[in-house]
Amino acid sequence: MKGKDFVKKYTMVLALILVFILFTILTGGRLIMAQNISNLLLQNAYVLVMASGMLLCILTGGNVDLSVGSTLCLSAAIAAKLMQTNHSSATAVIVALLISAVIGLWQGWLVGYVHIPPFICTLAGMFLFRGIARTILDSKTISISKEGFLNLFTSYIQIKGVDHLGNCPSAMVIGIIIAIFISIFMIADRGKKAKQGYQVASMGSTIAKVIIFDILIIAYSYELMGYKGVPVMVIWILVVVLIFGFITEKTVFGRYFYAVGGNEKATKLSGIDPRMVYFWAYFLMSVLAGLSGLLVGARIGSVDGNMGNSYEMDAIASCFIGGASAYGGSGKIPGVMVGAILLGVINMGMSILGLPDQYQYIVKGAVLLAAVIFDVVTNHKTGKS
Amino acid sequence: MSDTILEMKNIVKEYPGVKALNNVTFKVERGEIHALVGENGAGKSTLMNVLSGVIPYGEYTGDIIYNGKECQFHSINESEETGIAVVHQELALIPELTIAENMFMGNERRNKFGVIDWDRTFKEAQDAMTRVGLKESSHVLIKDIGTGKQQLVEIAKALSKNCKLLVLDEPTSSLNEEDSKMLLDMLLDFKKQGITSILITHKLNEVAYCADQITILRDGQTIETIPNPNHTIDENRIIKGMVGRELTDRYPEREHNVGSEVVFECKDWSVFHPVYTEKCLDDHVSFKVHKGEVVGFSGLQGAGRTELAMSLFGKSYGSHITGHEYINGKEVHLKNESDAIKHGLAYATEDRKTNGLILDETIARNTTLARMEKIANRHGIVNVPEENKQAEIYVKEMHTKTPSIQQHVGNLSGGNQQKVLLAKWMFTEPDVLILDEPTRGIDVGAKYEIYQIINDMVSQGKAVVMISSELPELLGMCDRIYAMNEGRVVGEFEAKDATQEKIMSAILSSNNKNVSQAG
Incomplete structure (x- = not known):
């Protein structure tokens, strides 16, 4: 995906990140x-x-x-x-x-x-x-x-x-369990579909997605903890x-x-x-x-x-x-x-x-x-x- | 004594990635009817947009010499002032307003205080309507008159602007043969009054009938200009220029393998108008279709063919529907569209943009819409990769030109949209396909491909019902043809014995009978 398409697709996510950082600094x-x-x-x-x-x-x-x-x-x-x-x-x-x-x-x-x-x-x-x-x-x-x-x-x-x-600490434990579960599920799902001959996203982008999800979940769990x-x-x-x-x-x-x-x-x-x-x-x-x-x-x-x-x-x-x-x-x-x-x-x-x-x-x-x-x-x- | 009214020289118009017009030269003599033909995407409409100022000066290169003067139009208003009027393919009328209001839209007749002078508006509208032979009151709402008359209103509107050069973009695409002929005769009449016309059309018989010169565009270039002084040009001669090759066969060869079993039959089928419930649209129609057969339905507009097809397709149109419907020999009572699909019936609409496709959705999602359970498990969860795989198969089979199946259907050309529509219905695995005007508004090359798809359908043992307003197409494609008029079947022909004249006369003579009965 080209940079321009990426920005177009994730505009609001980027806006959210910016606003979040902005208010973190301001406050x-x-x-x-x-x-x-x-x-x-x-x-x-x-x-x-x-x-x-x-x-x-x-x-x-x-x-x-x-x-x-x-x-x-x-x-x-x-x-x-x-x-x-x-x-x-x-x-x-x-x-x-x-x-x-x-x-x-x-x-x-x-x-x-x-x-x-x-x-x-x-x-x-x-x-x-x-x-x-x-x-x-x-x-x-x-x-x-x-x-x-x-x-x-x-x-x-x-x-x-x-x-x-x-x-x-229970919050962290729950968070880690969920993160592990999601990681396994996403990678396994991709593998299953690839095996059946369907088109799937590249391994790199799947892993990038998994990592982003995991970081978010763990960071949130950490805050809850x-x-x-x-x-x-x-x-x-x-x-x-x-x-x-x-x-x-x-x-x-x-x-x-x-x-x-x-x-x-x-x-x-x-x-x-x-x-x-x-x-x-x-x-x-x-x-x-x-x-x-x-x-x-x-x-x-x-x-x-x-x-x-x-x-x-x-x-x-x-x-x-x-x-x-x-x-x-x-x-x-x-x-x-x-x-x-x-x-x-x-x-x-x-x-x-x-x-x-x-x-x-x-x-x-x-x-x-x-x-x-x-x-x-x-x-x-x-x-x- | 050549007197050139318009000359466009070396016109180049580029869009990102595409040269829509590449050095086009186009010359029109005063007082002639000049036909502009070419496949879809050849650049006809773009050229006219350059001429009328829709594409303003500066966004194209090249010269326009009109009435001996070099012109640089920056807007439609500027071109209109010099007497150039364009009637667009898609009518730009407002349904809820009267004929008169539409006619002077943006050009209102005002009194000295700047307030609209309604008496003058209606009077002048009436005069303009008389010029085009439109017998209606100028107080009638646009939505209450048929498409043919709406087209006349557009032309009257153009004439009311004191036009010298009239450009008509596909004026007959939604008219029946009778109305089309009337419109063309009117152009011939205008010619006598000294008005020059440029006619853009896909219908080559119309070109042969009334054009004095024919300019052919292909891929944004002028191919040739053919004179047609005696109006006797061979249509194949034009087609040759359009596609760049001689189409020896405009209809692909097919083995006629009509089975003996009747897959679809209807008896005494009657349908009434959904709103004006006393108006009978189909009156005791009976017909049958065999396995592997292509059955054609010809008729003028208002013959009740679309209404017949839609009412048979799970009562999707009309009221007080009565009669018997049989699929594979068994009588069925189809409650709704979904019921019809389950019984192996498919109906591909004549109006693919409004009733057929979701333009803002991808090819993949459009392809599977009518039978999503095929790509879902029993809990109703969609298997997206499977869906994409299926869509790919149809894109390949039908030679749909698209960068990807994730392309939005709205971005495709008419011919390719039609292929997606046909793919959508093939995906439902029907036994009987009703195709309503399957080649409307698409170019010759794409038509040929659609015909091949239809041949593939019947060779797979499906039965096809083809509704078309183009008689040559029915004669070229069908095994059997029904002629309909005013809601009744007025003739049935084996295609090999049928001719355009025979079918037309069956339709027109039934008209006369009605008149004499009424009289």
């Missing part, structure tokens, strides 16, 4: 303190989780789901209310997710089968679910104190006697991201989203039902919004009627910064994750510097615009001739 190294690195993903858990679902919606043709912030609030409100009225944590989690799934069924059906324009349908949902959530909360703040619930989402993996605050260990929430995030990455990259089902966004008519004539594709995009999106509600609720420890306000925009922005096309048909989960983390790093860096809110908005807007302009100009993705 005098405080950005890479163990506690901050550990918190980086946790603070942005909802963005990472919801952006995975949002990518599917955007893939179908640049459509977005505006209701996810409200769905998130509703899910958290239901869980908090149930726990407040002495229901078990399990009941709270299951009911909250079920309600999110019902919302997903409803919106998926409207968008897919009734052909309501997604923008309008989910705009209505945004008002509706916010209103219902506030009704449930009775316009009050409900705090969450159930041990089981909090443990499920916000605890850390710590081994008694070995790990303690500031030194959790220096704080409280591996947070359970990171596992939740990983599970979602890996599942959605797998769906979009590897499965026939995932291809459908790209196909519908690329050319809906051609897709239909190829025997794929676009209605079903729209349905699944919006269904899965709502379920992820529901899950995010639980993550955010547990992390904050309380739920109020404004929770999740404008969170949908963070998810949407992450997708576009991460290279998803505003006209649908292209975009990948790893790119979206880079977009989400880039936003997260900027937010965190600026708050460490003590810059007030308003500047964060300005920078966020500028980054989003710059990313999309860059994408459109370099790839001529204008959607128009």
Whole structure:
């Protein structure tokens, strides 16, 4: 790959690295303190989780789901209310997710089968679910104190006697195991494909990839080790991201989203039902919004009627910064994750510097615009001739 | 008494890596119809873009002498002011606006306050429409008139700009034979009024019919200019210049191995319009296809051939569909497209860009789209290397010209896109392929290759239904031909006994019957 192509392909990764280094310097190294690195993903858990679902919606043709912030609030409100009225944590989690799934069924059906324009349908949902959530909360703040619930989402993996605050070797052990596993898997997979006579990437580039992954994992584990260990929430995030990455990259089902966004008519004539594709995009999106509600609720420890306000925009922005096309048909989960983390790093860096809110908005807007302009100009993705 | 209106000398236009025009010289006499022919990519459209200022002066080298003056156009407006008007292949009309609004788009009729004068707009539009023989109200929306009439609107628009030199880029590519002839006759009429026309077309019979001179481009160079004073030129003479070799056979030889078993049959098939549900598009159509047979469907536009094909392909078009459909002797009730594919039916659309391919996706992904389970395991996980391998096989088999299977389909030429579309449907392993206008808008060389692919299909024992508006192509390729008109089958011919005249007269005489019935 030539230098120019490399830069074009990994623009956002390079941007992330630059921004990361920039803020590390500006904050005098405080950005890479163990506690901050550990918190980086946790603070942005909802963005990472919801952006995975949002990518599917955007893939179908640049459509977005505006209701996810409200769905998130509703899910958290239901869980908090149930726990407040002495229901078990399990009941709270299951009911909250079920309600999110019902919302997903409803919106998926409207968008897919009734052909309501997604923008309008989910705009209505945004008002509706916010209103219902506030009704449930009775316009009050409900705090969450159930041990089981909090443990499920916000605890850390710590081994008694070995790990303690500031030194959790278990995190490092887990990191090393994962790094070894990934290395073996990637090299074995390449070997298997080469044996079957398929075209594969060169050994050098595969090894380079493996090394980069391993370094990242170990470095991250090292940071986690220096704080409280591996947070359970990171596992939740990983599970979602890996599942959605797998769906979009590897499965026939995932291809459908790209196909519908690329050319809906051609897709239909190829025997794929676009209605079903729209349905699944919006269904899965709502379920992820529901899950995010639980993550955010547990992390904050309380739920109020404004929770999740404008969170949908963070998810949407992450997708576009991460290279998803505003006209649908292209975009990948790893790119979206880079977009989400880039936003997260900027937010965190600026708050460490003590810059007030308003500047964060300005920078966020500028980054989003710059990313999309860059994408459109370099790839001529204008959607128009 | 030669009076040259336009002379383009030593035109060179380079794109990165390609010389699109290499020293082209092109001379047009006043008051003639001058045909510009050449394979796709020969440089015809580029040359016209240079002429009209779409490619501004400075981005090409060479001289343009128009009306005795050297011209350096920097924009379309400048060329239009001198009386050069170009009607592009892809119509630039806005469907939701009226004919009149479209006609004066960017050139609005205004009163002295600068506000649009609607009375004048509609009146002048109506006048312009009369000149081209378009009988519609100028208040009608563009989307409510057919493609043929839209083409006329474009021409009327050009004329309304007081044009002296009219350039038509593939004006008949989406018209049926009747409308095409009308349009060509109109050009002949303009000639009498002193308007010079440059006609770019792939249809050589049209060239022979109306052109006074024919200039052939090949690979960005002028090959020759042939005079055609009596309009009697042999089409093969033109083809020879275009491809640089004598095509002894425009249709590749094939062993006719028509089996006795009927693989596909439909009986009393009727289809109504999806929106205007009282409008009958196909009226009790019956036909059958044998193993290893190429069956052609000829007809004018609106004959209901595409509607028939799409409704048979899992009800993908139309409403109130009734009738019986048999595959391999068994009656089937296909619910949707996916059902049709599973039963061994394939439909390659006439409109590959809108309905056939995902232009922003790779060749590999387009090839496998209609039957992805072939390259996935039973859990629905795609085996990408296998997919690439399969796509490579089809690219090789069909001689698709592309640097790699990872190329986006949108970057390919029309002929190569068509090959990808055919590959996509071959990949579904169908028994019956319905090919709707498989050679529309592609050049002679690529057409020949498409014909060979069709021959390969039938030699593998597949049955092919070929819908085409080009009669010579049907006669050259098919074993049997059905003629359709206004939703009904009006004739069936063995290809060896059929002639263009016989088929056309079957279609046209059925028209007369309708008129007399209506009267």
